[in-house]
Amino acid sequence: MIYLDNAATTKTAPEVVEAMLPYFTENYGNPSTIYSLGSTAKKAVNQARRTIAEAIGAKQEEIYFTAGGSEADNWALKATAEAYSQKGKHIITTKIEHHALLHTCEYLEKHGFEVTYLDVDGDGLVDLEVLKAAIRPDTILISIMYANNEIGTIEPIAEIGAIAKEKGILFHTDAVQAFGQIPLNVDELNVDMLSASAHKLNGPKGIGMLYIRTGVKIRSFVHGGSQERSRRAGTENVPGIVGFGAAVERAVRTMDEKIKKETELRDYLIGRIEKEIPYSRLNGHRTRRLPGNVNFAFQFIEGESMLIMLDMKGICGSSGSACTSGSLDPSHVLLAIGLKHEIAHGSLRLTLSEENTREEMDFVVEELKKIVTKLREMSPLYEDFMAKQGKGQ
């Protein structure tokens, strides 16, 4: 099997599983209890909190564990909207956010908030002038993702943070795709809130965090006990938190090498596809791009058929984001960068890890060439196009 869907989820690293195991077995205590079994668990939770805080230049009391990236996004938006609604009811985001964010915005719109969804350019970048023009006196929050999960484009987060700071508006970033993949620091970026998720960086599923800068007013997300400084009640997912900490520790340690390896493989794969498969187009920015992200639109092809045929060769990819596959709507991200419906449908996302090899990339290109040719031979659109081309000559 060749796994090229690391934006959907990653393999839990063996050292992460190793670190988690004792917290299922001998160290099963509840961190809120006072005997030593409980304090062992509490120490482990706080150790993970420190590791994660250090990785983004935050204080440990600014890290709040959640059940993943979606919960962190929900919390950041709903709870600040509520806490700042006296000041205003306007929120700014983009058209290319993850559904965890977009659907939360739709929910807020039903509850009296107004949301501006910024357009992006053909590469998926937010225009800073367009952002500035969208800011109003009643704008309370700007939420813009760090890096896009489909096309890999990295947004100008530090510049956006500077604008938000100057205008005194809260700034949240969904950094689920960026955290652990590329260096980031909350002070350099001027972000007030940041979402992350362990399973996108070789950690376990169902655990994530929201960074909340000291001083930001934010309502509790889960009411109950005093866990997470009374803002997110519920007995901690101790093994998950320990695994998250171990994954971050590993990501920080291996980041430089991982970036170098993935970027080389990515550019090799992009280069071969562009050269060897006609009527293909790279989606997303060529250089301001996550190290492991490759996303192509192939004209005259249906993405789902391509995925099924790749799967028969043992290759796992995605035709959009994993959340939208199964539905026939083309990806909102691909439409937002200006792709026509039929071209968006023929898109393929391949997201690499440091475990992939050049031989695997060669195999993928060879198989992809055969698949694209075969699917185009069956496509009436391609037949029409070729007939017209023939007449033109």
Ligand SMILES: *Cc1c(COP(=O)(O)O)cnc(C)c1O
């Ligand atoms: C995966 C992802 C999420 C959701 O994270 P979960 O932990 O799966 O809930 C949110 N935003 C982005 C950009 C993602 O890639």
